[in-house]
Amino acid sequence: MTEKICRNFGKQGDGAGQGAAGAGYPPEVAVGIMRRRLARILFRNRFWPFCSAAFFIVGLLILGGRFLLPGWTLTESLVLAGVAAVAACGAAAYRVWRLLPDRRKLLVYLESASGSSGGLLSTGLERELGSWNARIRPLALPDIHGRLKYGLPAWLAALVFLGGTVWCPVQRFDSLPSGALQVTEELEALQEKLEVLEDEVLIPAGEAAELKNALAELRDDNDAERAGRTYELLDKLTRRIDSAGAEAGTRLEESVEALGTLETAARTLAEFSAGADFKELSKEFGEILKKLAAADPAMADLLKQMAAAGMDPNNLTPEAMNKLAEAMKQMSQAGGDALRKLCDAGLIKKQLAGNRSGLGRRAVNEAALKEWLEQQARERGGLCGGVCPFPGSGTGQGIARGRADADLHFTGQTQDDGGERRPVRLDHTGEADQSVLLVSFTAPPGENEEVRPAVAGNLQGGDAIVEQRQSTIRPEHRAAVEQYFKTRTQPQAK
Amino acid sequence: MNQSSLISPGELQPVQRQANRILEELDRILLGHHDVHRLLLIGILSRGHILLEGLPGVGKTALVKALGQLLSLDFKRIQFTPDLLPSDILGCNILQMEEDGTRRMSFQPGAIFSNILLADEINRASPKTQSAMLEAMQERAVTLLGETRPLPDPFFVLASQNPIELEGTYPIPEAQLDRFLFKITVSGVNSEVLTEIITTRRRGEPPVSEWRLSREELNGLFAAMERIYLSRPVASYMARLVAAGHPGDPSALPEIKRYTAFGASPRAAIALAESARAAALLAGRPTVGFEDVRLVAPAVLNHRLILNYQARLEKVTSYDLIDLLLKQIDPAGIEWPGDIVLDKAEAKA
Numbered sequence: 001m002t003e004k005i006c007r008n009f010g011k012q013g014d015g016a017g018q019g020a021a022g023a024g025y026p027p028e029v030a031v032g033i034m035r036r037r038l039a040r041i042l043f044r045n046r047f048w049p050f051c052s053a054a055f056f057i058v059g060l061l062i063l064g065g066r067f068l069l070p071g072w073t074l075t076e077s078l079v080l081a082g083v084a085a086v087a088a089c090g091a092a093a094y095r096v097w098r099l100l101p102d103r104r105k106l107l108v109y110l111e112s113a114s115g116s117s118g119g120l121l122s123t124g125l126e127r128e129l130g131s132w133n134a135r136i137r138p139l140a141l142p143d144i145h146g147r148l149k150y151g152l153p154a155w156l157a158a159l160v161f162l163g164g165t166v167w168c169p170v171q172r173f174d175s176l177p178s179g180a181l182q183v184t185e186e187l188e189a190l191q192e193k194l195e196v197l198e199d200e201v202l203i204p205a206g207e208a209a210e211l212k213n214a215l216a217e218l219r220d221d222n223d224a225e226r227a228g229r230t231y232e233l234l235d236k237l238t239r240r241i242d243s244a245g246a247e248a249g250t251r252l253e254e255s256v257e258a259l260g261t262l263e264t265a266a267r268t269l270a271e272f273s274a275g276a277d278f279k280e281l282s283k284e285f286g287e288i289l290k291k292l293a294a295a296d297p298a299m300a301d302l303l304k305q306m307a308a309a310g311m312d313p314n315n316l317t318p319e320a321m322n323k324l325a326e327a328m329k330q331m332s333q334a335g336g337d338a339l340r341k342l343c344d345a346g347l348i349k350k351q352l353a354g355n356r357s358g359l360g361r362r363a364v365n366e367a368a369l370k371e372w373l374e375q376q377a378r379e380r381g382g383l384c385g386g387v388c389p390f391p392g393s394g395t396g397q398g399i400a401r402g403r404a405d406a407d408l409h410f411t412g413q414t415q416d417d418g419g420e421r422r423p424v425r426l427d428h429t430g431e432a433d434q435s436v437l438l439v440s441f442t443a444p445p446g447e448n449e450e451v452r453p454a455v456a457g458n459l460q461g462g463d464a465i466v467e468q469r470q471s472t473i474r475p476e477h478r479a480a481v482e483q484y485f486k487t488r489t490q491p492q493a494k
Numbered sequence: 495m496n497q498s499s500l501i502s503p504g505e506l507q508p509v510q511r512q513a514n515r516i517l518e519e520l521d522r523i524l525l526g527h528h529d530v531h532r533l534l535l536i537g538i539l540s541r542g543h544i545l546l547e548g549l550p551g552v553g554k555t556a557l558v559k560a561l562g563q564l565l566s567l568d569f570k571r572i573q574f575t576p577d578l579l580p581s582d583i584l585g586c587n588i589l590q591m592e593e594d595g596t597r598r599m600s601f602q603p604g605a606i607f608s609n610i611l612l613a614d615e616i617n618r619a620s621p622k623t624q625s626a627m628l629e630a631m632q633e634r635a636v637t638l639l640g641e642t643r644p645l646p647d648p649f650f651v652l653a654s655q656n657p658i659e660l661e662g663t664y665p666i667p668e669a670q671l672d673r674f675l676f677k678i679t680v681s682g683v684n685s686e687v688l689t690e691i692i693t694t695r696r697r698g699e700p701p702v703s704e705w706r707l708s709r710e711e712l713n714g715l716f717a718a719m720e721r722i723y724l725s726r727p728v729a730s731y732m733a734r735l736v737a738a739g740h741p742g743d744p745s746a747l748p749e750i751k752r753y754t755a756f757g758a759s760p761r762a763a764i765a766l767a768e769s770a771r772a773a774a775l776l777a778g779r780p781t782v783g784f785e786d787v788r789l790v791a792p793a794v795l796n797h798r799l800i801l802n803y804q805a806r807l808e809k810v811t812s813y814d815l816i817d818l819l820l821k822q823i824d825p826a827g828i829e830w831p832g833d834i835v836l837d838k839a840e841a842k843a
Contacts, residue, residue: 038834045833105826108727111784112825113836118774118783122725123500131503132780143837 024114024138027121031106034141041146042096048151050095051088055158058084059165066170077166084162110139183222183234189346190215193241196345200338202248211241245347249339255298256335262289263328270321282321286313298331500780501721509718510778512711513539516564517776523560523700524553526687532776533678533793534561534652539719539772542675542765543631543651545616545666545797552680554654556700558612561652566706567609568646574619576662580626584636601638606630609646613653617663627651628670648712668756668800675765676790677797715775722771724782729767731825732787736763738823739799739815747822750815753805758798765794784825792816 025033062077101109104125111121120129120136129136194215198208218233269281290313293300303313305327311320342348513535520531530546534557537544546554555571562569572583585604591597605611606627616624630636631651635644653674655666671677683691695701707715738745740757750757766787773786792813799812824830 041834042831045831099831101826101828105828109824109826109828112731115783115785118777118779118785119723119725119728119781120779120783122727122783123723123781125727126725127723128499130499132500135779145835145837147833147835149833 024140027107027110027136027139030110030139030141031103034106034110034144035100035103037141037144039096039100041144042099043092045146045148045151046092046095047088048148048155050091051085052151052154052158054084054088054091055081055155055162059158059162062162063165063170066165074166081162081166110141113142114139183230186234186238187215187219187222190237190241193245193345193347196341196347197241197245197248200248200341202252202338202342203244207244211237211244214240242347245342245345249342249348252335252338252342255296256332256339258292258296258299259328259332259335262292263325263332266321266325266328269316270318270325273318273321279315282316283314285321286316289313298335302327302331500723501718503780505721506718506775506778506780509715510775512707513715513776515705516707519564519703519705520557520560523703524557525690526683527553527557527680530557530678530680533676533790536769536772536776536790537676537678537793538565538648538650539715539775540675540765540768541648541650541716542768543653543673545671545674545677546652546654546680547657547677548654548680549658549682550656552682554680555612555614557680558610558652558654560700560703562610564703564705564707565610565712566709567648567650567712569610569612570605570608571612571614572605573614574616574623576618576620576664578619578623580623583623583627584630584638587639599639601641601643603643604636606636607643607645609648609650611649611651613651615656616653617655617665619664621664621667624664624666624670628666628673631673648716668797671797672759672761674797675769676793678793719771719775721780722774722782723780724767724771727826728770728782728784728787730827731784731823732763732766732770734827735787735791735819735823736760736766736795738819739795745823747818749810749818753801753808753810753815754799755802756800758795762794762798766790769794788820791820795819 024030058080062072062080065072065076065080107125108122111119114137118135120132123129124133124136194208194211197203198212203211214233214237218230218237221233222230265285269278269285272278272281275281289299289303293303302324306313306320306324309323311324316324339348517528517531517535520535521528524531534544538561546557548554558571559569561567572578581604583604583606585602585607587599587601589597590600613627616627619627630645634647634649635642637643651674656663734745736758737743738747739750739754740746741751741754743757746754746757767782769790770782770786773789774780774782777783777786779786795816796812799815801810801812801815805811805815830836
């Protein structure tokens with residue numbers, strides 16, 4: 001039938017059909033133009049709503065993806081948005097295809113709208129018009145308007161929503177799984193500690209990986225219904241990481257101390273290079289370096305660097321000594337930085353770290369300290385309590401040494417022994433530097449008194465009264481207990 | 495004649511000229527009623543009966559008389575009164591004595607046995623009389639005492655009724671109104687036309703036309719009418735127009751549902767098609783166009799849309815609803831999406 005339309009209307013070209021140029025279009029052309037106009041308007045009016053809906057849906061998907069799925073990236077969000085736009089295009093095109101009137105109906109419409117063809121075009125769809133073809137007149141096209149209403153604002157709103165879902169910060173849901181205990185802060189603290197240890201290469205890679213896996217496992221197994229197990233795992237992992245951190249801190253501190261001492265020694269030797277026994281002292285110094293290198297990897301690295309620079313540890317010149325001292329100083333400072341990071345992560349106590357990372361070169365003369373303490377004990381007839389073996393345990397308890405102008409503090413927890421505490425100033429190495437030590441003195445136990453065994457919380461033993469809870473706090477109550485004490489202590493802190 | 499081909503321009507043009515000549519003569523005889531004349535001629539060409547409604551003195555009777563003269567048709571007039579009997583219209587058998595003294599029943603035809611019957615003030619006759627005539631209009635035959643007598647061909651009833659002075663009248667029932675092809679409202683004329691009438695017509699008598707259309711020519715007009723082609727899209731438009739006038743139809747407009755009690759009958763669609771053919775013939779076209787449908791639709795549908803009380807209360811007329819139908823019903827049957835607005839200004843320009 002379409003061919004018939006074409007045949008009939010093709011004939012009108014030699015008649016009045018094209019006679020009135022500019023007054024209208026030949027029927028076939030008019031139908032084509034109107035279909036294109038309609039399609040364009042219909043597509044536009046449907047694309048915006050479809051696109052808006054698609055953007056809202058995709059926005060929600062992106063939000064869900066970012067919230068729920070690990071590894072969700074910006075690229076995936078943008079790809080999804082692109083797919084939504086393409087899908088909206090497709091849907092709009094499909095709707096246009098369904099809504100667009102067919103050519104025959106459009107032709108009839110145009111004929112009726114023109115009001116001048118007298119049914120000839122409609123008749124031409126059914127039978128030959130013969131000589132009446134010449135009477136077909138050009139068709140004028142109506143103005144077509146599309147009412148968009150709220151399409152564009154809705155699209156803009158959807159676009160803003162989509163942009164918001166793509167760009168706004170969202171905490172991933174897997175960090176707080178449904179039905180999990182509120183241990184996010186603890187896990188993050190452990191993660192931070194672990195990262196510090198890993199970054200500073202303070203623990204072996206294997207151990208770091210093992211701890212990492214344990215942490216991930218704890219995250220995955222975080223289940224409020226098995227709170228006891230979760231807390232148990234958390235405590236266990238916390239102890240492991242803290243222990244590893246403490247050990248690393250100890251090693252680092254020893255290394256820093258050693259470097260500081262060696263640096264001082266190297267500088268002193270360099271100053272006495274004119275002495276007769278310089279060579280002998282230098283040799284001995286070299287031997288000490290070798291021994292230390294056997295135990296300390298950092299020292300071993302230093303020796304390797306020296307060898308690379310052509311310096312023989314057994315035959316060090318004053319210049320080499322100074323260079324060595326400078327290198328040791330830098331290493332010591334790097335160690336100090338690492339200690340500070342450990343401190344920030346909570347792996348070691350701040351005061352201790354500050355002391356250790358401060359300047360180990362100005363360390364207290366241990367022998368003088370020991371001698372002085374023993375002397376004090378003898379003179380005062382008491383024991384020196386609260387003194388931890390130098391350089392202290394990794395928990396930060398015990399004596400902390402600091403700069404010469406800073407007080408020494410005892411930062412650990414100890415039982416109230418009722419002894420007298422007073423600040424004392426210690427001689428260091430005979431120089432002007434002095435440190436102050438807050439020392440607690442207590443009476444020695446009587447001969448009849450037996451030393452009580454250490455109880456939980458008091459590893460150093462003694463007769464301290466330690467509060468022991470008779471009631472058991474079940475692990476699942478821990479969160480409530482912690483929350484209770486947090487709310488009780490916060491106003492006081494303020 | 496090749497049924498599949500349209501009437502040729504050479505065949506159509508003489509017929510169109512004759513039809514237009516009738517129209518011109520009518521316009522010359524009766525001033526200021528061109529649209530009424532055209533619709534009347536369309537009705538005649540469609541072989542339909544026409545109801546003219548208008549105030550007294552607007553020229554209804556003169557128009558019918560002039561038409562009868564121009565078409566060379568036998569014309570009779572009956573003034574309907576309440577005491578008019580069916581036999582006065584249809585005729586009756588009377589006992590008549592022959593010359594030889596024998597008596598026998600002889601049929602005396604009534605006024606209806608003519609080509610054009612002017613039923614003046616038809617609503618003044620009793621329903622019985624109205625029904626007798628309306629039955630003859632439909633059957634185009636009169637049956638008396640078991641004997642059926644066909645009416646002359648062509649046969650038209652041109653009835654008139656007065657919209658005022660309704661006391662003592664019998665309004666024609668809607669079912670019987672449906673038998674009139676058109677109901678044409680004859681209104682008054684403006685002052686210019688009145689001036690023309692007063693100055694050119696002595697005692698208001700219309701001029702007598704010397705021109706007459708012969709019977710053969712009239713039959714030629716009717717034959718040409720048979721060849722006017724009605725295409726399916728236009729027929730579909732007519733059907734949708736009539737269907738949309740029914741309040742129960744799914745396609746009915748809200749206004750139709752609100753103001754209409756009953757819609758037009760299928761006979762209205764047939765009348766629409768026939769009268770649109772005549773309109774195309776008058777326009778000199780071999781096919782019925784949408785504009786032909788729009789031209790005749792008010793006259794065909796106005797007495798067939800039965801309005802409800804709500805419409806009377808709000809003074810909504812059937813013409814208002816027909817205008818609405820013509821505007822709202824898409825000729826092509828396209829259901830345009832709601833967001834598409836078509837401005838036909840350019841097309842009309």
